[in-house]
Amino acid sequence: MANVAMLGAGFIGDFYTFSLHGQRNRDHVVIIYSRDKERGKVFAKKHGIPRWTTSIKEAVNDPEVEVVVIGLPNNLHLEAVKLAAAAGKAVLCTKPLGRNAEEAKQMMDLVEKAGIMNGYLEDLVYPPKTLKALSSVRAGAVGQVTWVRSRETHPGPHSDWFWTKEISGGGVLLDMGCHCIEIARNYIGKDIRPVEVICWADTLVKPIDSEDNAIGLVRYENGAVGQFEVSWTFRGGMDLRDEVMGTDGTIWINNFLRTGFEIFTAGGKKGYVAEKTETDKGWLFPVGDEVVELGYTDMFTDMFGAFEKKGKAKETFYDGYIVNEIMDACYRSATSKKWEPVRLKVWRGNKKTPKISGIRDYDKDHIFIKEETMPDGKVKIIIKNKKTGKITQRVKSIVP
Numbered sequence: 001m002a003n004v005a006m007l008g009a010g011f012i013g014d015f016y017t018f019s020l021h022g023q024r025n026r027d028h029v030v031i032i033y034s035r036d037k038e039r040g041k042v043f044a045k046k047h048g049i050p051r052w053t054t055s056i057k058e059a060v061n062d063p064e065v066e067v068v069v070i071g072l073p074n075n076l077h078l079e080a081v082k083l084a085a086a087a088g089k090a091v092l093c094t095k096p097l098g099r100n101a102e103e104a105k106q107m108m109d110l111v112e113k114a115g116i117m118n119g120y121l122e123d124l125v126y127p128p129k130t131l132k133a134l135s136s137v138r139a140g141a142v143g144q145v146t147w148v149r150s151r152e153t154h155p156g157p158h159s160d161w162f163w164t165k166e167i168s169g170g171g172v173l174l175d176m177g178c179h180c181i182e183i184a185r186n187y188i189g190k191d192i193r194p195v196e197v198i199c200w201a202d203t204l205v206k207p208i209d210s211e212d213n214a215i216g217l218v219r220y221e222n223g224a225v226g227q228f229e230v231s232w233t234f235r236g237g238m239d240l241r242d243e244v245m246g247t248d249g250t251i252w253i254n255n256f257l258r259t260g261f262e263i264f265t266a267g268g269k270k271g272y273v274a275e276k277t278e279t280d281k282g283w284l285f286p287v288g289d290e291v292v293e294l295g296y297t298d299m300f301t302d303m304f305g306a307f308e309k310k311g312k313a314k315e316t317f318y319d320g321y322i323v324n325e326i327m328d329a330c331y332r333s334a335t336s337k338k339w340e341p342v343r344l345k346v347w348r349g350n351k352k353t354p355k356i357s358g359i360r361d362y363d364k365d366h367i368f369i370k371e372e373t374m375p376d377g378k379v380k381i382i383i384k385n386k387k388t389g390k391i392t393q394r395v396k397s398i399v400p
Helices: 011-024 037-047 056-060 076-089 101-114 130-139 174-187 297-308 317-336
Strands: 003-009 028-033 051-053 067-070 090-094 118-121 145-153 194-202 212-218 225-231 239-246 250-253 263-265 282-284 365-374 379-385 390-395
Touching: 003 011, 003 056, 011 037, 011 297, 028 037, 028 056, 056 076, 056 174, 067 076, 067 145, 076 090, 101 118, 101 194, 118 239, 118 297, 130 174, 130 239, 130 250, 145 174, 174 194, 174 212, 174 225, 174 239, 174 317, 194 317, 212 317, 317 379
Parallel strands: 003 028, 003 067, 028 051, 067 090, 090 118, 145 225
Antiparallel strands: 145 239, 194 212, 212 225, 239 250, 263 282, 365 379, 379 390
């Protein structure tokens, strides 16, 4: 059991607290910080939290608190981490870790110097579907991963601060690109170095200073590519989809829309449907248990399990730092319109990763390219001569 200080009484603080307290969980939030006293009081009453405060320092230094959970606007992450590190308390921080890589590295250095357990709260690498898919990938089900495409789009964030660049640090790329980038890293392999990116980002619809749409490619040392597509202008709810392509297989995941739970209502549902849903009439796509299906439950199980065992979470501040460096490169690319290098000041993965290769022999003279069954039942095989490089085909009949 761990006693928690929850910093932030907004939407994400709600999700985090519902997850921590859900299903009679043994971890408990014992103090809530909110800059708005009345909001903190209401939040505390709703979740059965004994104390509330308008001081981050008071929440972090509460004598009962063992773990600090940061669910604050991006510009307050560094301040909260400094306080947790000074107090010697474990700290878990929402995404993105920093407004930029410099901030993220400061936070990573602080927790590592203090020797405290730290966790990067990237919930979208923890949904049950994703965990099962990752297990399949690591077991070799799709061979070598060559391309991961991750998409997160919706009509835009809940709170005003997301839309203010000085507070958030950026737009949709920073807010949601961080999810997609880390999802791809998990499938491709977090030990494989990201080397360069190309990114388009623009403000198409919203009257804001930051980008509301972005698309990018992250190329890894072994040749694999992570592709992200993010938007604050998608209409129709929240679209979360991942695709994984490998030398021997493919995985498709739809996390939020078309998940097998659909309702049509002409009268209206009269209440909350699911995150980022724009209407309560027509075809609706409710989610059975959002904190589970969006990964919060498994994420905190991992984080608090690591805390209890004095171990390391699957996602740490180091991972958050790597993601911030990739996003910094994406912003540079969006300006230069060119491939830009990922400038990692700290890298703890493989020193050198060989290129992806699916090459296998067909016979002693040929390399196999492809095999396909044709409409007439015959099998066509495409092969390449090892000496001449000539590509030919062979057709064989299947005996009934």
